[in-house]
Amino acid sequence: MPVKTLQIPTADGTSDAFAVFPDDGERHPAVLMYPDGFGIRPVLREIAGELAGHGYYVLVPNFFYRHGPAPVLDLPDYIGEEARPAVFARLMPMIQEHTTDRILRDADAYLGFLTAQPEVAAGPVAVTGYCIGGLLATHTAAAHPGQVGALAAFHAPVGAAGPDNLRRITARIHFGHAGTDLTPEALAELNRTLDAAGLDYTSEIYPGTVHGFTMSDTDAFNAEALRLHWDRLLPLLSGTLVGG
Template sequence: MPSTTLRIPTPDGQADAFAAFPGDGERHPGVLLYTDAFGLRPELESKARELAGHGYYVLVPHLYYRHGPAPVIALPEHIGEEVRPAIITRLMPLLEEHTTERILRDADAYLGFLAAQPEVAAGPAAVLGYCIGGALALRTAAAFHDRVAAVAGFHPGFLVTDAPDSPHRLLSDLTAEVHLGLSENDMRPEAVDELNKALAATGVGYSTEIYPGSVHGYTMSDTDAFNPVALQRHWDRLLPLLHRTLAAG
């Protein structure tokens, strides 16, 4: 599966990124993939390659590019629970810098770059995210509704908060079909209800599903949260969503 590293011009600099795509010389639908909090690393590159194998051009930007190329902090090959809190403590200030304005400036650049690639077919893209990337994906789909046909988030975080610009409060223009695959410990039941009401008010097709036996991070095989059954359920939900909403991959 062909892959490459890229640099995406943004209003705030140059974002390094990874891309994977079919090697058949044809043009394929584009997918923008936002990483989890741990960022761009082999685990996410592997997911991009697997998705590309189903007929998509997958672009994975480095979330923390303002602080240098990936990785901005050294990560162990396996992110076990004994090291996870210390890593999150170091990354949290970088995550908190992602204001809505910054997120949308980046998203505009990423979607424009994706659409301009010669391997990418004309038409809207899909946006996918893991952990904090789920919130970025939902914000992107709502803000750029004419450029996004599908949005998916897996073990997403920060979808329903008390902030005036919480993602669930910004969905009025959303037109993309949505799937959110929650772990059993991602959101309180009342927060899930609030999110579902916000999604229902848009009139889009959507599903929010709690994956049985899963914990936050269940798709990531380089963490202790990994659950292979839940990972497969994620593919079983994601691939039909992309097939329904994008040109044939």
């Protein structure tokens, strides 16, 4: 399956990225996939490759490109409890600098680039994301309601997008939350906001999970929850995207 290394022009420079898609000469529905805060690394390439194997063109940008090309952080092969403090000490300033204005400027560039690729089919696109990438995906869907047909976010602080942004979304939604990220009461409050906005969504806590449960190179990984993530994500995409 082809993997392209790409350079995406943005309002603030050039974002490096990669894309994975079926090698069949056809056009395929597009998915913009935002990484988690640890960024592009082998596990993200695995997830993107598996998704592409289901018939999608998957674009994964390095949204921390302002700090350099991926990998922006020098990460250990396995991110366990001992490694986390040092990693987060370097990561948090970059997250704090990644303002909503930056998110929205980049989203414009990423979607424009994605839909112009010759391997991408016409029609609505999907945005997905993990951890902070899920928040970026949510902002992207809110800013492009006529273009984004499906939104999925996993162990992500989606509520930080704010009720006004959530109300702008027209995409079908799945939010898969970690058990340590929000309480059942907080989930109920978020879901009331989604209900009030009249959104077509599912939003649930994945049992027995901690933040980061999809990432097999961390001590947060939960194999059963990763399977549930695929069970939720694939039907969402196939039921929304043309040709999916």
